[in-house]
Amino acid sequence: MPLAPVFRSCFLTCLLALCLVGRPATAQEQNAAPKVSIAAAYTREIIDEATFIGEGEAIDQVDIVARVSGFVEAVLVEDGARVERNDILFRIESDSYSATLAARKADLAKAEADLELAGIEYRRKSELLTRGSAPESERDIARANELGAEAAVQAAQAAIRQAELELGYTEIRAPFSGRLGRMSVSEGELISPSTPSLVTLVREAPIYVRFSLSEKQLANVLQELEIGAGELTSAEGSPAVHATLPNGTTLQEPGKVVFVDNRISPTTGTIAMLARFENASKQIIDGAFLQVRIEAPAPTLRLLVPQAALQRDQRGDFVLVVNAQQMVEQRYIETGDQVGTEIVVNDGLQEGESVIVEGLQRVRPGVRVDAILAGQQEG
Numbered sequence: 001m002p003l004a005p006v007f008r009s010c011f012l013t014c015l016l017a018l019c020l021v022g023r024p025a026t027a028q029e030q031n032a033a034p035k036v037s038i039a040a041a042y043t044r045e046i047i048d049e050a051t052f053i054g055e056g057e058a059i060d061q062v063d064i065v066a067r068v069s070g071f072v073e074a075v076l077v078e079d080g081a082r083v084e085r086n087d088i089l090f091r092i093e094s095d096s097y098s099a100t101l102a103a104r105k106a107d108l109a110k111a112e113a114d115l116e117l118a119g120i121e122y123r124r125k126s127e128l129l130t131r132g133s134a135p136e137s138e139r140d141i142a143r144a145n146e147l148g149a150e151a152a153v154q155a156a157q158a159a160i161r162q163a164e165l166e167l168g169y170t171e172i173r174a175p176f177s178g179r180l181g182r183m184s185v186s187e188g189e190l191i192s193p194s195t196p197s198l199v200t201l202v203r204e205a206p207i208y209v210r211f212s213l214s215e216k217q218l219a220n221v222l223q224e225l226e227i228g229a230g231e232l233t234s235a236e237g238s239p240a241v242h243a244t245l246p247n248g249t250t251l252q253e254p255g256k257v258v259f260v261d262n263r264i265s266p267t268t269g270t271i272a273m274l275a276r277f278e279n280a281s282k283q284i285i286d287g288a289f290l291q292v293r294i295e296a297p298a299p300t301l302r303l304l305v306p307q308a309a310l311q312r313d314q315r316g317d318f319v320l321v322v323n324a325q326q327m328v329e330q331r332y333i334e335t336g337d338q339v340g341t342e343i344v345v346n347d348g349l350q351e352g353e354s355v356i357v358e359g360l361q362r363v364r365p366g367v368r369v370d371a372i373l374a375g376q377q378e379g
Helices: 004-021 095-131 136-168 215-225
Strands: 035-040 042-046 049-058 061-064 070-075 088-092 171-173 178-180 199-202 207-214 240-244 255-260 270-277 289-295 300-306 311-313 316-322 328-332 334-339 342-347 354-358 370-373
Touching: 095 136, 207 215, 207 289, 215 270, 240 255, 240 270, 300 334, 300 354
Parallel strands: 035 370
Antiparallel strands: 035 354, 042 300, 049 207, 049 289, 061 199, 070 088, 088 171, 178 199, 207 270, 240 289, 255 270, 300 342, 311 316, 316 328, 316 354, 334 342
8 A cells, every 4th residue: 555645644634733723712712701700799787796605603602501500300402402492401400409498488587587576675675765764775786686687687588589599590491592502411410500511502593694895895885875884784775685505595585784894804805794684494504604695786787798709818808899890809808797698898898899709719800700690590
């Protein structure tokens, strides 16, 4: 077979391939703009809020201790029990205190008899003095004896009250309604006022939640309400406080600010506050950490853009804006809180301006783009 035709065919094929590779792109191909999706910045009324870490703090908490010495006769409650005010928690053997009370009553009876006798003697000496049958000194001595008898009666009465108190202390009662911790005493154990806490009682409802605001956050709240910090607890428009449990459950019942400290902590730059919750569900527990959210009393008009448009470099947050000429501009912005899938823009952007939300990796500032609204199909 002749080789010349074969070589000629290969040469023509290679030449055609080189011509195709070296062919310049058409004007349409050179000017094709990258496609991007855009969204317009828009305003919406937003209720400003701030979130903090709070801690449950019982309004009332007390260590129950004995006020008299004796053996524990009965433990009338269980560990962790809920009790009402004046419920009996422990009973101490009371026989010796009952006997003491009986003895003090007998002392009073004797003192009253001595007083009556001293009174009779004083009246007799006074009568004799009137008749001139007794010297004045005897009348004075009789009067002094009567006064001493009166004092003895008063002392006996005081001793009875003390004995009654000590007898009453043999029943250890709950000073308020709440829930007990774990008992540290058993029946038959000898206890006294020097014995450590028998059990801890905590009031469950209402309850405080302690949290702190930064100086800036406090200033924003006070400017919004146009009041001073000391008026925050009594202001009619005082912001509501919402609590979220560690499992993510937000309580339906809002709290109210009841205490604002009188100084900013120089260490943390924050001010301590207390919110009171009725805690009807008893889900806020003393010492538990939870999320606290404060809402502004009225909504504010805010500028929003999708969070997908937000980028960040060493200078800060920025977005890529598509202007009227379909050119890309880099715009640094000041951002605020996140609202769902959007972000608040405090400065650097105007309502109606378009920001790129899809195709960011295909563009750069200064290039022309083919922009379509996010969510629309290409024509």
